[in-house]
Amino acid sequence: GQNIDQPTEMTATEGAIVQINCTYQTSGFNGLFWYQQHAGEAPTFLSYNVLDGLEEKGRFSSFLSRSKGYSYLLLKELQMKDSASYLCAVAFFKAAGNKLTFGGGTRVLVKP
């Protein structure tokens, strides 16, 4: 299977930086996605890594290292609205569909 591990919960202060790690035990996947999910709502797409390295999108950046089997999501200049769960998912692209396997998610609590 594709075990995907993320920390369950993290706490950070408004304005700070938080790094959410995602480790996986799988290979041959096509890419790695990060989604944000506020409580009671649907996940929204944040970022996608195909190649190793850093992808930057404003305050959010995502990094992938296939050789080391991990990814991280970096949230800068934290705002209160960033309090949410962050989901890591590995993707296998097949003709029959794009199969995403999700980790359990990391709940981030931003404190003033």
Added chain:
Amino acid sequence: SQTIHQWPATLVQPVGSPLSLECTVEGTSNPNLYWYRQAAGRGLQLLFYSVGIGQISSEVPQNLSASRPQDRQFILSSKKLLLSDSGFYLCAWSHGPTDTQYFGPGTRLTVL
């Protein structure tokens, strides 16, 4: 632009009753469609995916089934609900098998 709808938003059903959840996508044609379930405090689990009308792939054995009667309509059904079917059901779509998945607002199902 594309939008995805799910209904109902919430549902409370007794054990043993049938289920029908609907998902529709607007603003695109021939999307890839997906059904996920998120049990309380757990990650997203892919249940079914479809690349076209009448084409359904199942990920996990269960008492649920899916159908795609029209290009942009995806239905999740059960003949007899179990307590363990409670959860947050999310429909998602993508342009193709290699594209980002976008989630609908979800249906929160409680089986009593």
